[in-house]
Amino acid sequence: MEYLDGSPYEYRSFPFPMISIGWLGRAHGLQNEGSEPLAAADFDILKRLSARPGSVTLGVHECELCPEGEEFEGNGEYRYYFDDGSVYSAPVMILHYVEDHGYSPPRPFVDCLRRSTALRWDWRAERLVDLLLDESADFDFRCEAVIDLPKWRDSRVVSAVKAASLDEILADSAGDEIGRSLGILARSGLMELADLEGHSDFVRFGIREVLGG
Ligand SMILES: [Zn+2]
Known part of the structure; x- marks a missing residue:
């Protein structure tokens, strides 16, 4: 290309x-x-x-x-x-x-x-959150939203990625990326990861890639 x-x-x-x-x-x-x-x-x-x-x-x-x-x-x-x-x-x-x-x-x-500085919340973040939470949206777009949203260190991203981790279809094919995003958000102090057991192996794999253990 x-x-x-x-x-x-x-x-x-x-x-x-x-x-x-x-x-x-x-x-x-x-x-x-x-x-x-x-x-x-x-x-x-x-x-x-x-x-x-x-x-x-x-x-x-x-x-x-x-x-x-x-x-x-x-x-x-x-x-x-x-x-x-x-x-x-x-x-x-x-x-x-x-x-x-x-x-x-x-x-x-x-x-x-x-x-470049820390990103301020804007329409792009809104658009990615909307896509991630919309089960009828393009599946590839939703997977890419999982990857890009943690560029905004924001509690709205935490809520959206947590919701994605409970979406079985997303977690089945993009669980590692969801896990990486959860790991990044936890590492930056925006959330706790106390209930790792609730996640699928695929999601936990991604979390461990970021946080170790
Ligand atoms: Zn070369």
């Missing part, structure tokens, strides 16, 4: 518009001729915000910039939400592109990285 930096996201469908960055390939190469290398401090922010991939079920991509025979592989995408309302999507390989190939993301994205 190769898209131009800054183009509207079209890799798959998503509940709201996103901007593509770092979807590199052979046709357009690094797409960053003439731009400055990404500063170490900016790369640190990028790594911190690249903590949890979504859309991991779609299969593995190989880096098309590596020499033949040494292809680096990645699976899924990172989504970056900023307080100005923008959402960027990059393949998980964006970190590899920066570190090993000298890729430099476009300036508007780097500016967003530098300004």
